[in-house]
Amino acid sequence: MNGAQALVAAAIDHGIEVCFANPGTTEMPLVLALDSVPGMRGILCLHENVATGAADGYGRMTGQPAMCLLHLGPGLANGLTNLHNARRAFTPVLNVIGEHASWHLPADPLLASPIEEVARMVGAHVHTSAGPETVASDLADAVDATHRNGGAVATLIVPHDAQIAEASQGSAARRAAADRSFIPRHVTNAAQVLRDGNAAILLGGEGLSEAGLMLAGRIAAATGADLLCDTFFARMERGGGLPQPAKLPYFPDQALELTRRYDKVVIAGTRRPVAFFGYPGLPSHLTTQAQTVPLTGPGEDTLAALDALAGELRAPMDFDPVAGPLPDMPAGALDAQSVSAVIARLQPANAIIMDEALTVGTPYFDASRNAPRFSHLMLTGGAIGEGPGAATGAAIACPGRKVINFQSDGCGAYSVQAFWTQARERLDVVTIIGSNRSYNILNVELARAGVTEPGPITRSMAGLDRPFLDWVKIGEGFGVPSVAVDTAEGLAQALQVALAERGPRLIEAIMT
């Protein structure tokens, strides 16, 4: 057994089942080990940011890390932005990176670069194996690290000579899961605040799981508190009668308008909310210090804290499920409202919605509140181009569930290579491209900044026209059957067809 085989064996022992990869020469022993040590699925991606985005989607759906097998520093660099999104989502992700042979590195070969320094952008656990004997335990340490602080990105770098030298197998014993707890005093404080009335609970992380929402719903029923959630959440269970937190608006003035209604905001499973960008004259934080009542952060045991809080408040076991109509089926030309309504009406029970729709899908959150139960994933770190990769990983994680990737065109253009992996693995992903042919958020920002007549370069920088992207050709070029529609009726029909079949489909929803 060589070092590469010891690594793969240890990874399998520690529960890693999937490897998203774009390997090179310095990872070939690891690739060979995926064959010689059976137990892990290897999935090729045409770009590392698809691999890391897939690991993020996979980790959000399973709670377990997938392995990203990346080629040296450049392979890591290509995958960094979706690792950044994974970091902000508290998703467990394990990077394994080949490094030049340790005796070759001092000669500074062309592909050499400071891998450790770059990896620290996305996670604190970064380690280079000293030799073949430590590879298996290094792997175990890295898997442990992915479960710390509520979920994290960990990076293990393995020199080529450590991969090919004789190694002993690591212990199969899994490490104890990291102890998670909460601060009892925070529960007492929160209970007092909620009893006093005019309070809200801002939920994130586990607070948005089914169990978390049911606990929060009981607490709300007992106290009259409103439920809120982060603007960009990693995953929320939604629909099917679950309590529905109100989402903090994107722009800080609008978010403050919401939070100022409350004397106190209890923070559960997330942090005190922060504006996405800083705008002159508006604060960074979306609650005042005096308003903010901590219950748990992302690394704490939010479910146990909410349970304790419900007990403290003697919250009823039952409460009325959220009920209401779905939006009407729209007709005619497509806009953000009508695309959102069509998806919300047609999404099947138990769907996974990977939502990187941004301005083309702002209404979707409200439109889908009465949809059948689904898992709603969002872009978490603001690094655009996550949707197609994350949808790929979610489909690998949950082969029995339909994945719908509601995707803006500007963000989607970053990650078109994901469609190839969806085709190759025959994944059950329907991509709906909301095609407004612009980086429209920039137009919104310009209008907010009072720029009424932007010059030609500014207009050009926000425009995805000249030429239009032809998403049908792009999808089919990467192997996914694709169709374009420009009416609500057309979208509904195309989506029904796509949902009735298995396998990847792409629908370009051309908006006016």
Next chain:
Amino acid sequence: MNGAQALVAAAIDHGIEVCFANPGTTEMPLVLALDSVPGMRGILCLHENVATGAADGYGRMTGQPAMCLLHLGPGLANGLTNLHNARRAFTPVLNVIGEHASWHLPADPLLASPIEEVARMVGAHVHTSAGPETVASDLADAVDATHRNGGAVATLIVPHDAQIAEASQGSAARRAAADRSFIPRHVTNAAQVLRDGNAAILLGGEGLSEAGLMLAGRIAAATGADLLCDTFFARMERGGGLPQPAKLPYFPDQALELTRRYDKVVIAGTRRPVAFFGYPGLPSHLTTQAQTVPLTGPGEDTLAALDALAGELRAPMDFDPVAGPLPDMPAGALDAQSVSAVIARLQPANAIIMDEALTVGTPYFDASRNAPRFSHLMLTGGAIGEGPGAATGAAIACPGRKVINFQSDGCGAYSVQAFWTQARERLDVVTIIGSNRSYNILNVELARAGVTEPGPITRSMAGLDRPFLDWVKIGEGFGVPSVAVDTAEGLAQALQVALAERGPRLIEAIMT
């Protein structure tokens, strides 16, 4: 004048003419400044690695930095690998990155990341502006840094509040160009070695410019020395009778077979050659220490040193130009040899060839030795996905020259977004995709490692089949007229048609 306008004005004053961009909210003042301070062309790219690849191609053709306008840490991260290639090519490139407002950053907004640390992967000069008053001089310092050490990547980070606050304009005075020199003793040594006979000169950097090659040709004529060049050069002027260095083979055993013929190897404009990867039993360096005779490194004045060396050797002013036939026009099915031959036969005088063909184009270097004069650019840092972006930048740099991007399919799939910018800017780029439907270098490496029957995961990781990429649809999806051919005759005809027109074209050369 605000800080953003002061920055753009200073950039124009310091000779920056082009900005490749994918901006976001934190760069909007800089985008607006591109309109309000006229003089710089703004070119939108759908992915930052296209922008940075374009800046690399532009800088190689002009010797001047283009500006890359990137959105925060994730924008930089997305563009890192082509910046890595630019670093290895000694290309001057200027990154300008917006940062969150300095008062907002302590709240750790979602897009926040350690920009400076990541930027150091690709260049030593990394600076964050302290405020609006220093933005213009910070820009001047960064431009200076791009010209140091033979060309470098420099990064200037400008917080949003420094962009929008009132600033004074910087001085229009350009800094003095960095002093470059050479070590006279190295010239004397080299002359002695070359007089002794059985020597070669390994050329890189300026040594591969027209002037450098003509000097090297005179020295070779005077001494009988052979001329060599790096396996992956940034730019070489070739064809049209210019001296033709032999290229160091990629694999170290083959490279050593070549270098061992010589008692001494004089190094001019590059460094002692290093194997691309380390192979057990083979050395890192491709010349021995005793063989290696330094003349100049990349940061030194190679042209002056070669001129001094030619003088020392009383080299003749004239020598016989390289002459010989072009390869025969091939017929029938396509392979690396025949695709290379067709391109070499048909490329027009004064073409720019961006060559990221790797295994699908290995024969091109020899096939093109007797082509009409052209500039030959290669992938320099091994971070694949450079060709389409670099071809885009070369076409912006040299609007009167035809650019041919000879591109492998595996590498090309990384950077398909570049085709959109080629279409948008109506650039005169013909992309020829050598479509062998695999990461074939991995198969070559496996065979070298003695793996005769790779397992299914290993085979899968090297295969771009299942499904085939449809390059015609991909090219057209991004707006470039595209065609597929599978014979030499078909390729010749399609290439003639593409070369006869202006504007971008894509040809998929399907190989058997």
